[in-house]
Amino acid sequence: xxxxxxxxxxxxxxxxxxxxxxxxxxxxxxxxxxxxxxxxxxxxxxxxxxxxxxxxxxxxxxxxxxxxxxxxxxxxxxxxxxxxxxxxxxxxxxxxxxxxxxxxxxxxxxxxxxxxxxxxxxxxxxxxxxxxxxxxxxxxxxxxxxxxxxxxxxxxxxxxxxxxxxxxxxxxxxxxxxxxxxxxxxxxxxxxxxxxxxxxxxxxxxxxxxxxxxxxxxxxxxxxxxxxxxxxxxxxxxxxxxxxxxxxxxxxxxxxxxxxxxxxxxxxxxxxxxxxxxxxxxxxxxxxxxxxxxxxxxxxxxxxxxxxxx
Amino acid sequence: xxxxxxxxxxxxxxxxxxxxxxxxxxxxxxxxxxxxxxxxxxxxxxxxxxxxxxxxxxxxxxxxxxxxxxxxxxxxxxxxxxxxxxxxxxxxxxxxxxxxxxxxxxxxxxxxxxxxxxxxxxxxxxxxxxxxxxxxxxxxxxxxxxxxxxxxxxxxxxxxxxxxxxxxxxxxxxxxxxxxxxxxxxxxxxxxxxxxxxxxxxxxxxxxxxxxxxxxxxxxxxxxxxxxxxxxxxxxxxxxxxxxxxxxxxxxxxxxxxxxxxxxxxxxxxxxxxxxxxxxxxxxxxxxxxxxxxxxxxxxxxxxxxxxxxxxxxxxxxxxxxxxxxxxxxxxxxxxxxxxxxxxxxxxxxxxxxxxxxxxxxxx
Numbered sequence: 001x002x003x004x005x006x007x008x009x010x011x012x013x014x015x016x017x018x019x020x021x022x023x024x025x026x027x028x029x030x031x032x033x034x035x036x037x038x039x040x041x042x043x044x045x046x047x048x049x050x051x052x053x054x055x056x057x058x059x060x061x062x063x064x065x066x067x068x069x070x071x072x073x074x075x076x077x078x079x080x081x082x083x084x085x086x087x088x089x090x091x092x093x094x095x096x097x098x099x100x101x102x103x104x105x106x107x108x109x110x111x112x113x114x115x116x117x118x119x120x121x122x123x124x125x126x127x128x129x130x131x132x133x134x135x136x137x138x139x140x141x142x143x144x145x146x147x148x149x150x151x152x153x154x155x156x157x158x159x160x161x162x163x164x165x166x167x168x169x170x171x172x173x174x175x176x177x178x179x180x181x182x183x184x185x186x187x188x189x190x191x192x193x194x195x196x197x198x199x200x201x202x203x204x205x206x207x208x209x210x211x212x213x214x215x216x217x218x219x220x221x222x223x224x225x226x227x228x229x230x231x232x233x234x235x236x237x238x239x240x241x242x243x244x245x246x247x248x249x250x251x252x253x254x255x256x257x258x259x260x261x262x263x264x265x266x267x268x269x270x271x272x273x274x275x276x277x278x279x280x281x282x283x284x285x286x287x288x289x290x291x292x293x294x295x296x297x298x299x300x301x302x303x304x305x306x307x308x309x310x
Numbered sequence: 311x312x313x314x315x316x317x318x319x320x321x322x323x324x325x326x327x328x329x330x331x332x333x334x335x336x337x338x339x340x341x342x343x344x345x346x347x348x349x350x351x352x353x354x355x356x357x358x359x360x361x362x363x364x365x366x367x368x369x370x371x372x373x374x375x376x377x378x379x380x381x382x383x384x385x386x387x388x389x390x391x392x393x394x395x396x397x398x399x400x401x402x403x404x405x406x407x408x409x410x411x412x413x414x415x416x417x418x419x420x421x422x423x424x425x426x427x428x429x430x431x432x433x434x435x436x437x438x439x440x441x442x443x444x445x446x447x448x449x450x451x452x453x454x455x456x457x458x459x460x461x462x463x464x465x466x467x468x469x470x471x472x473x474x475x476x477x478x479x480x481x482x483x484x485x486x487x488x489x490x491x492x493x494x495x496x497x498x499x500x501x502x503x504x505x506x507x508x509x510x511x512x513x514x515x516x517x518x519x520x521x522x523x524x525x526x527x528x529x530x531x532x533x534x535x536x537x538x539x540x541x542x543x544x545x546x547x548x549x550x551x552x553x554x555x556x557x558x559x560x561x562x563x564x565x566x567x568x569x570x571x572x573x574x575x576x577x578x579x580x581x582x583x584x585x586x587x588x589x590x591x592x593x594x595x596x597x598x599x600x601x602x603x604x605x606x607x608x609x610x611x612x613x614x615x616x617x618x619x620x621x622x623x624x625x626x627x628x629x630x631x632x633x634x635x636x637x638x639x640x641x642x643x644x645x646x647x648x649x650x651x652x653x654x655x656x657x658x659x660x661x662x663x664x665x666x667x668x669x670x671x672x673x674x
Contacts, residue, residue, distance in 0.1 A: 041470065091659040094407065094470060098606060099655030106648030107355070113643045114359055223645070228478040235471055274485040281479040285457060288467055288475075 012256065012263040017151060018217040020255025022047065022209035022226075024154050026233035027240070027247040028161055029205030034237055035165070036198035037178035041097025042082050044230025045104035046203045047210035050075040052108040054211025055221035056115070058123055067215040068150055068208055075207015076200050078104060083196045101230070109223035123219040148216050150208065157205075161244040174198060206230065228281065235284050239291060254280050340665050344611065344657035345625075351657070352650045361642055369640060370632030380631055382518045386589055387627045388620075389522025390415075393581035394605045395612075395619045396526075396533040401574040403537050403614050405550030406462070406567065410473030411578040411602025413480020414454045416593075418447040418579030420484045420502070422586045423593040424492040427503040436509045444525075444583050451579015452572045454480050459571030463564035469571075481598055488595050500595035511588040522588035527620065529577065534616025546570055578602065604648065607655040626651075 026047055033040040040046075053074030058067025078100055085091045165171040176184040177194040185191050213229070214221045232254060240246035261276040353363030374380045394411055401408035426443040434442070458472035494503040511521045537543035549556045549566050556563050581601070586593065608626055612618035626647075633647045 085656065085659060089660075089663050091663055095606075095610070095655055095659055098409070098603065099652045099659070101652075102603060102648055102655070103652030106645045106652060109645035110355070110359065110643060110649065113645070228474070231471065231474045231478070235475070238468070238471070272486065272490065274482045274489065278479055278482040278486070281475045281482070284475045285472065285479065288461060288472060289457075 008263055008267055012259055015259025015262050016252050016256035017147065018255070019258040020252040021151055021154055021217070022213045022229055023233050023236060023254055024248055024251035025150075025157070025209030025212065026206040026230060027236040027251055028154075028157055028244055029202035029209075030234050030237035031240060031242065031244065031247055032161070032174070032198050032205075033202040035174045035178045035242060036195045037181060038082075038086060038195055038199050039093050039097070040079075040082065040199065040202055041094050041234070042078065042100035043097075043202070043206050043234055044226055044228070045097075045101035046075040046078045046206035047213070047226045047230045047233075048101075048108055048224070049078045049104045050207025050210030051214040051225055052104075052112065052210075052221055053207070055123070055214040058211075058215045059121060062124075064123075064215055065149070068211050071211020071215070072204040072208040075203040075205070075210065077203070078207075079200050079203020082203070083199050087192055087195045087199060105224060108221075112221060112223055120220050120222060123215060148212070150212050150216065155248075158244045158248045165242065165244070206233070209233075227277070232280055232284055235288070239287065254283065257283055336665075336668070340661050341611070344654060344661045347657040347660075348650055348653040351653045352646070355646070355649055356642065359642065361640055366636060366640060366642060369636050370629060372632075373635040374628035374632030379518075380628075380635070384624070384628045384631045385523050386518065386520045387631060388623055389520060389524075389526040389588055390581040390585040391601060391605060391623045391627055392523075392526030392530045392620065393577050393584060394601050395609050395623055396530040396616060397574045397577035397581065398602075398605060398609045399530070399614050399616055399619065400533055400537065400546070400577065401570055402609065403543075403550050404546040404566070404570040405553065406570050406574070407470045408455065408458075408473050408571065408574045408578075409470055409603065409606075410455065410458065410475075410477035410480070410575070411581075411605075412598065412600050413477035413484075414451040414575045414578035415582040415585075415602060416484040416598055417454050417480045417487075417582070418450040419582035419586045419590070420487050420492065420593050421450040422447045422583045423502040423505070423590070424487070426509075426587065427505045427592075430505065430509050439509065440511060440587055443587050444580060447583020447586075448576040448580045451582065452576035454579070455571045455575025459568045459575075462571070463567040477602075484593070484598075485596060488593055492593075494592070502592045504592040505587065507591070510591060511584070520584075520588035522584040525580075525584055529580070530616045530619060533577070537616070604651045607651050607658060610658055611654065 026043055029046075030040055030043055050071035054067040054071025057070030058064050061067070081100060082093075082096060085096045086093045165174070173184060173189050173194050176187070176189075177191050177198070181191045184194070209229075210226060214225065218225070233251075236247050236250040236254070240250060257279055258276070261271045261279060264271055349367065353367070356363040356366050372380075374384045394415070397408065397411055397414075422443045425446050426439055429439050429442065430436070454476060455473075458467075458469050458476055461467040461472050462469045488502055489500055492502045494501055496503075511525075513519060514521055514523070535543075537547060545556070545561055545566060546569075548559060549561065549563055549570075553563055556566070585599075590597075604626070605623070608622040609619050611622050629650060630644070630647050633642070633644045636642050636646075637644045
């Protein structure tokens with residue numbers, strides 16, 4: 001079949017990575033928060049903050065790298081509010097999560113309007129970091145080894161988290177903070193500190209994912225551009241049951257799903273944009289229908305920890 | 311996800327009895343305080359944008375409440391918003407997070423906008439047409455709530471996520487329907503066929519206020535009475551307060567969960583129907599007022615009290631009507647009302663926290 005040309009396959013896989021990367025980063029972050037017992041519904045807001053800040057920094061400094069740093073910082077900033085309200089003060093995580101998402105949606109749209117009015121400036125070409133000589137391998141080379149630095153970072157992170165969860169003291173502390181915070185407290189570990197650390201890292205990762213979206217994948221910031229990606233990342237984290245490798249698989253499955261339609265459009269098959277936008281959500285619902293029962297979450301998820309309370 | 315414990319939304323409105331002397335001052339402060347604080351914080355945002363907050367708020371009040379046209383628009387918009395509030399109150403009181411109201415609303419709106427003009431041209435009398443339209447809206451809304459309901463009832467899957475997913479799905483699907491299936495061939499703007507003004511919900515007492523307002527008020531009060539005065543409502547609240555206790559009391563939690571979802575989603579759908587039949591008349595492509603999430607803080611402010619929510623819905627309705635007018639006049643995009651709503655949720659949470667602290671202190 002003529003559809004499966006080399007260019008089609010390259011478009012498909014490059015698209016899968018571009019669309020899957022934000023999900024991977026945010027999903028890994030959410031997994032970390034959930035392990036520590038914080039259901040981070042504000043993930044969408046953290047991504048969007050990262051997308052906005054990343055774009056603005058990259059646009060004004062002309063540096064993609066600084067854009068990514070800015071995006072991560074913005075995500076962490078939103079997360080610090082989550083830490084203050086949910087971890088420290090013990091407010092309802094769901095309410096605050098929704099509030100933060102709405103707040104970032106409103107604020108970034110306002111800020112974008114103040115700065116750019118109704119224009120949407122584009123960033124210049126995307127720089128990649130080819131890993132020579134691997135980047136010269138036909139087909140695989142350009143897809144896997146001629147990528148943005150963030151892509152390599154995200155892949156390394158999967159291994160890094162898997163190692164932390166399985167091999168380190170920090171990993172078991174995280175697990176305990178999510179399953180039995182009181183026990184962790186008795187063991188002399190500061191539950192608040194573990195949870196705060198987890199949520200801040202989540203924010204930074206989600207922010208980086210958002211920045212990847214605006215800076216590397218789209219090259220432009222549009223208000224509300226994360227369009228539910230944060231919520232999809234939450235589903236990925238739920239289905240992955242604490243395993244980073246599953247988040248990776250899920251993220252690129254969704255990325256591929258999104259990019260398949262784009263690749264089809266490139267190949268000349270006309271698919272309306274609204275149908276494309278439905279696809280990831282339809283997939284999530286389908287996956288939940290089939291595998292939902294297997295999804296699992298920590299025992300004390302969503303419960304704020306109060307020292308000495310029974 | 312069997313071992314999962316979602317925090318019930320009801321957790322937010324625990325214990326409101328003021329303790330000790332000066333209790334009513336405190337109670338008043340706790341309910342008005344978050345509102346004032348949110349408006350003040352919003353004022354800071356306006357300042358940062360180079361807009362005088364007093365000018366802005368003054369303009370909003372002037373346009374949305376003090377001018378007759380604005381007041382009528384504000385009251386008209388209250389209809390759909392009150393139905394959304396009723397939808398959320400049923401769900402939240404039963405401990406279920408139906409956050410998919412936007413999808414339920416919009417799909418219902420599209421279905422009603424597609425069906426009612428067609429039925430009218432086919433010769434269906436206006437009143438029958440309107441009644442069928444309302445039923446279609448409620449049915450489509452309920453239909454869109456089925457899947458999250460079943461997933462929650464049978465597999466215990468967190469409904470926050472599933473309703474959100476269905477909402478995104480529904481909004482896109484509604485767009486597909488408008489653009490590909492129900493496009494009005496007689497105009498160049500991508501929209502559904504328009505229901506003539508004389509075939510819409512009647513207006514009240516010679517004003518432009520739609521009788522959707524009456525539907526909204528009646529339903530929200532009915533929901534309030536159902537939740538507080540009937541055995542069914544009592545069972546729902548028991549499920550919300552403690553699913554485990556409800557099981558021990560011999561209640562079928564899955565069946566009640568599905569019932570709650572159906573009612574809540576049907577009300578969100580009814581809201582879409584009322585907005586179309588009363589105000590919009592058609593659905594334009596990419597139209598999504600996204601009422602649902604913004605009403606969440608309002609029902610919390612009203613402590614999930616249906617009657618109390620009417621006042622807050624009025625306030626919010628005025629804020630959005632005035633805000634839309636201010637967007638043109640003062641250059642503050644209508645996203646600003648989103649910021650206010652978010653700030654309101656946060657200040658509300660902080661007020662709850664302070665209230666709880668005060669009670670803890672009083673107990674010791």
